[in-house]
Amino acid sequence: MGSALDILEAGQPPRAQFLNFPLGFEAGPFQDKAGQLDVIRQGLTGFQTFTEPGIKSLPQSWDAGWDRVNKRERGNQSDDSRSPRNTEPQYQTDEDRQLAEENI
Amino acid sequence: MHNICSNHQEQSNPMAPVQYIQKTRETYDKLGYPPYRWFHADSTPAFTSPAKPLADSRLGMISTAGTYLQGQVAYYYKDDTSIRSIPNNAPIDKIRFSHITENYLAEARQDPGTVFPLESLSTLEEEGFIGELANEYLSCMGGIYSQNRVIQELIPNLESAILKQELDLLLLVPL
Numbered sequence: 157m158g159s160a161l162d163i164l165e166a167g168q169p170p171r172a173q174f175l176n177f178p179l180g181f182e183a184g185p186f187q188d189k190a191g192q193l194d195v196i197r198q199g200l201t202g203f204q205t206f207t208e209p210g211i212k213s214l215p216q217s218w219d220a221g222w223d224r225v226n227k228r229e230r231g232n233q234s235d236d237s238r239s240p241r242n243t244e245p246q247y248q249t250d251e252d253r254q255l256a257e258e259n260i
Numbered sequence: 261m262h263n264i265c266s267n268h269q270e271q272s273n274p275m276a277p278v279q280y281i282q283k284t285r286e287t288y289d290k291l292g293y294p295p296y297r298w299f300h301a302d303s304t305p306a307f308t309s310p311a312k313p314l315a316d317s318r319l320g321m322i323s324t325a326g327t328y329l330q331g332q333v334a335y336y337y338k339d340d341t342s343i344r345s346i347p348n349n350a351p352i353d354k355i356r357f358s359h360i361t362e363n364y365l366a367e368a369r370q371d372p373g374t375v376f377p378l379e380s381l382s383t384l385e386e387e388g389f390i391g392e393l394a395n396e397y398l399s400c401m402g403g404i405y406s407q408n409r410v411i412q413e414l415i416p417n418l419e420s421a422i423l424k425q426e427l428d429l430l431l432l433v434p435l
Binding site: 157158160161162163166167168169170171174176178179180181182183184185186187189192193195196197199200201203204206207208209217224228229232239240241242243244245246247248249251252253255256259260 | 275277278279280281282298299300301303304305306307308309310313314317319326328330331332333334335336337338339340356357358360361362363364365366367368369370371373374375376377379380381383384389390405429431432433434435
C-alpha cells in the first residue's frame, strides 16, 4: 500500500494499492477507526484480485485530510522540513528515552 | 523514501496524485542541493499469486515509518538500517515513530493507526477476513539515503526476520 503514486511506480512493486491520501495516512484517516479498517480491508483484497504486476487505486477519498495537511504546510515557511541526520536515536518522548536506556 | 516534498495537491486538479519526485527535485534545486537520487527499479518484479485465500493465510507487515514500541531503542536519522519487531498485541498507545520526515507524523503520533494498522489488522483477524497474523510486525527507517546500504544491510535484515515468520503474505505500509 502507498500514498505516493510516482514513488510506487518507480519501485515497480509486484502489486500495490494506491491510496490518494496525504503522506502520513497510508493506513487510513485520522481518528477514524472505521475508515482505517475500510482502507486496510480493501487494500488486502489486492492479494486476491491482482493477476499480474501493477498498481491499482483504492476508491477512498479524504478531502478533510488534504485540507488539514495543506493548511499546516502553508504555515510552514521552511522548504526543508527534514530533521538533522545523525546517529543519535530520535525518541518521540523523553520517557521513551529513559525506558529504552533502562533496557539496554 | 520520502524527503523534502510537500503534500500539496495541484490546484488545477485537486484529485490528481501529488508528484512527489518532481517536487523534491524542484526543492533540492531551490536549496542548491545536488539532485536526490530516487530508486528506480530496472526490471519487472517477480509475481506469484497467493497459494491460499486470505482467510486461510498467515499475514505479516512491514512499516517503514521508523516505528518502535516504547521501551525499544528509537531509530536514528542517518542511514539507520536496523529493524524492530513489534508484537501484534502491543498496546496501540505505546507505538512510537522516529522517521526523518517528522512533518508527516504529527497525526500518527496521536493516532498510530494512520500509518501502523495494528488495530485494523487485529480486527480483520478476529472477523476471519485474515486467517492468522504474524506474532510480530517488523519496522524499519524508510528515510535511508544510501541505496547500497538498503540493499546490502536493510533488506537482508528484513529478509532474515521475515523468513522466520513463515508467512503466506506480507503487507508493506510505507510512510
